[in-house]
Amino acid sequence: MRRYERRMASSSNRKSNSSVSKASKPTFRRAGSKASAPRPQAAPAPVPRQAKKPISSYTARTRVGKPVMRKRASAPAAKPLKQKPAAQKPIGSKLSTPAVAALKKPQRRMKPLTTVAAPAKPAPAGKAASLLGRIGAVFAGIAHAIGSFASGKVIAIVVACALVLGVGGVVLVNSPVFAATDVVIEGSEHVSTEAAQRLVTIPSGTTLFNVNADAITEALSENPWVTGVSIEREFPHTLRIKPEERTVAAIVYIPADDIAWAIGSDGNWIAPVSLSVSTDAEGNVVEGTVEGGQTLTGADAAHALARKDGAILFTDVPTDVEPSTGREVSSEVVLAGLAYANGFSPEFIAQIQSLSLPSVDAITAYLDSGIEVSLGAPDDIETKERVVTRLLEQQQGVTYINVRVPDNYTFRSAPTD
Numbered sequence: 001m002r003r004y005e006r007r008m009a010s011s012s013n014r015k016s017n018s019s020v021s022k023a024s025k026p027t028f029r030r031a032g033s034k035a036s037a038p039r040p041q042a043a044p045a046p047v048p049r050q051a052k053k054p055i056s057s058y059t060a061r062t063r064v065g066k067p068v069m070r071k072r073a074s075a076p077a078a079k080p081l082k083q084k085p086a087a088q089k090p091i092g093s094k095l096s097t098p099a100v101a102a103l104k105k106p107q108r109r110m111k112p113l114t115t116v117a118a119p120a121k122p123a124p125a126g127k128a129a130s131l132l133g134r135i136g137a138v139f140a141g142i143a144h145a146i147g148s149f150a151s152g153k154v155i156a157i158v159v160a161c162a163l164v165l166g167v168g169g170v171v172l173v174n175s176p177v178f179a180a181t182d183v184v185i186e187g188s189e190h191v192s193t194e195a196a197q198r199l200v201t202i203p204s205g206t207t208l209f210n211v212n213a214d215a216i217t218e219a220l221s222e223n224p225w226v227t228g229v230s231i232e233r234e235f236p237h238t239l240r241i242k243p244e245e246r247t248v249a250a251i252v253y254i255p256a257d258d259i260a261w262a263i264g265s266d267g268n269w270i271a272p273v274s275l276s277v278s279t280d281a282e283g284n285v286v287e288g289t290v291e292g293g294q295t296l297t298g299a300d301a302a303h304a305l306a307r308k309d310g311a312i313l314f315t316d317v318p319t320d321v322e323p324s325t326g327r328e329v330s331s332e333v334v335l336a337g338l339a340y341a342n343g344f345s346p347e348f349i350a351q352i353q354s355l356s357l358p359s360v361d362a363i364t365a366y367l368d369s370g371i372e373v374s375l376g377a378p379d380d381i382e383t384k385e386r387v388v389t390r391l392l393e394q395q396q397g398v399t400y401i402n403v404r405v406p407d408n409y410t411f412r413s414a415p416t417d
Contacts, residue, residue, distance in 0.1 A: 178208045180239040188243045190225040190271075196243055199223065208233040216241060224271045224325045246270055248309040249341045250355075252317055252334065253302040260302040261323040262309075267338060269323045275301040284308070303353060312341045312349055316356040336360045336378045343381035348389065376404030383407075 183202050187193035199219045202211075213231055220226040220243045228244035246264040251273065253260045262270040277285050281292035285308045289295070296304050299315065306313040314337050321331045329335055337357045341349070356364045365373040373388055383406040391401060391411055400412040 176207070178236055180206045180208055180211060180237060182238040184238065184240045186240065186242040188225070188245050190245055191220075191223050191243050195223060196220060196241075200241060202239070206239075208235065208237070208239060211239060248306075248311045249338055250312050250314050251302050251306040251309070252314040252321070252323065253299050254317065254321070254323075255299070255315075256319060258298060260305065262305075262311075263329060263334070263338065265342060267329050267335070269325060269327055269329060271325055272323070273302070273305050277301045277304055279304055299354075307350075310346060310349065312337070312344075312352055313354040314357050315354045316358050318358070333357045333360050333363075336363060339378035340365075340375065340381060343378065344385055348385050371398055372400050374400075374402045374404055380406050 180202060185193065185197045185200050187196050199222055200216055201219065206212075211231060211233075213229060216231070217226075217229045220229055223243070225245045226243045227246045230242045230244055232240040232242075234240060246266070246268075248262050248270070249265040250263045251260050252263060258275065260273050260275055262273050264270050275297055277296050278287070278289050279293050279296060280286050280290050283304065285304050286293065299313075303313045314334065318331070318333060321334060329338065334357065337355055340355060340363065344352075351367050351369070353366050353368050356362075356366065360377055363375045363378070365375055367373065371392070375384060384403040387403050387406050387409050388401055391409070392398060395411065395413055397413040397415070398411055399414050402410045
């Protein structure tokens with residue numbers, strides 16, 4: 001009897017426990033599966049709760065083959081939805097638990113692009129422009145590649161032509177076909193032909209193309225009058241060489257030594273000049289003696305030489321002036337005279353007989369007409385020349401002009417009938 005009561009109590013406890021378990025912890029059933037078999041009632045102990053399976057284990061294949069997670073047992077088992085997979089929102093997309101992350105791993109298998117064609121949709125304007133830009137970039141890349149290939153060929157052709165021309169040029173330059181077998185060395189005004197021939201040596205193997213002009217200039221520069229060289233080529237074998245001289249700006253006459261020096265326009269002493277010259281009837285310097293001419297010496301010879309070179313004759317220079325061939329002029333008064341020589345126009349220089357240089361502030365020009373012009377320091381040179389020229393045009397019998405201050409000039413004139 002006690003056994004029976006104990007068995008009944010055990011059975012009632014099992015039922016009560018089973019009902020409580022069903023009410024609080026729903027279980028999951030697979031769709032279409034049979035009812036679970038009753039648990040054996042032989043064990044007197046209470047039925048333990050079922051352990052929860054991982055969410056990832058409760059999955060089932062739908063008819064379309066997509067993984068779907070079962071809902072909890074608190075709700076009746078739902079049948080798989082027949083909606084399109086693309087319309088469903090991914091389950092657990094906003095969760096970050098490991099279980100949900102495990103659900104995201106199985107993905108839908110995509111069919112090859114060659115077998116399934118996507119439905120054509122009208123692309124937005126921005127996407128269409130982007131697509132056109134990509135297509136344009138592809139064509140630009142192809143054009144660049146073609147251009148690079150073509151330019152590479154052009155460059156190769158140009159390089160080959162340059163090599164051929166270079167080799168041909170080297171052969172032509174050194175070819176004996178244009179050998180300089182007839183070399184003519186000429187003199188200049190202050191460099192005689194004999195002096196130039198003594199200085200210049202043409203090496204063997206020289207042609208009209210490979211002649212070394214720098215070496216010839218260096219050799220001729222031993223003469224202080226030479227500043228360059230002129231080389232003319234007369235095909236096929238003639239080479240004509242002529243020295244180029246410095247431009248003479250002034251001739252300085254030093255009466256103490258009865259000598260005259262030429263100064264270049266670059267401000268360097270060139271060389272002394274001869275004070276024994278021959279002139280023709282018009283006063284032009286000539287070689288030798290001519291009928292009606294004369295021989296000049298001293299300051300007159302220096303003046304004739306200055307006129308021939310289109311320069312100015314400097315007189316009355318201080319005794320401390322020390323000329324030296326090739327050196328720069330260091331005397332302040334001589335440099336002041338050179339400023340006037342380089343600042344006056346050639347037409348006005350042609351009227352000057354001499355420029356007296358006792359000091360910088362006392363520079364005076366003597367014109368061929370006998371007029372004395374007090375210039376002073378070398379400033380406002382163009383203005384001073386303009387004042388003197390206009391005054392000589394407007395006034396008659398002028399004998400003296402003071403233009404040390406050109407804006408306040410003065411002059412004297414002789415009385416005229």
